[in-house]
């Protein structure tokens with residue numbers, strides 16, 4: 285597993301406003317969207333391309349275009365949905381699949397309540413969107429699900445990650461056959477006793493969409 289913390293003053297600035305408890309939902313949604321586009325620029329460095337011949341007004345030349353099969357973007361509902369538009373701005377021709385997952389706030393166990401993805405992901409590069417990598421349980425389950433469908437390259441884009449969750453993910457993946465890369469705007473200090481990231485930003489889903497029942 286490879287972990288990349290994107291070190292950029294604009295990312296740090298936007299993340300600071302996002303973390304602020306005084307930031308309202310409309311501003312939070314806009315900043316999450318902007319941050320994802322910045323992170324996606326780094327996360328797509330290894331997106332597969334193929335040669336493509338064109339003719340400019342001056343001369344023929346060979347450039348590149350996204351290879352087929354096209355990458356698939358997988359937001360993890362609910363909070364990952366707040367990252368989808370920002371990602372699609374950079375990869376407008378990607379396909380989108382959905383995974384609905386929720387963490388039990390007492391046991392911290394993740395479970396899947398919805399899934400809408402192609403049956404066969406063989407040869408597909410997958411970009412998973414989830415703002416928070418806390419205990420890592422949600423992403424371990426998501427990565428296992430995508431791998432079981434044949435995905436052969438997985439990049440996760442997060443806004444915040446906790447060291448405990450990264451270590452658990454690394455141990456769970458072990459000698460996992462599929463390369464996994466985590467791209468995050470920050471690696472925070474730790475988890476608190478409730479499994480929340482510290483200093484974190486609180487509950488990302490609630491801050492995007494309101495308090496869930």
Ligand SMILES: O=P(O)(O)OC[C@H]1O[C@H](OP(=O)(O)OP(=O)(O)O)[C@H](O)[C@@H]1O
Pocket residue numbers: 360361362363364385386387388392394414415416417418419420421422423449479487488489490496
């Ligand atoms: O690393 P973990 O400990 O598994 O926690 C991270 C998960 O928790 C949050 O989702 P939540 O269960 O709150 O669902 P929501 O997006 O619907 O709010 C967050 O969006 C991640 O998916």
Ligand SMILES: O=c1cc[nH]c(=O)[nH]1
Pocket residue numbers: 416418479480481482484485486487488489
């Ligand atoms: O800090 C956290 C941890 C899990 N999920 C969140 O939304 N925030």
Ligand SMILES: [Mg+2]
Pocket residue numbers: 363487488489490
């Ligand atoms: Mg939530």
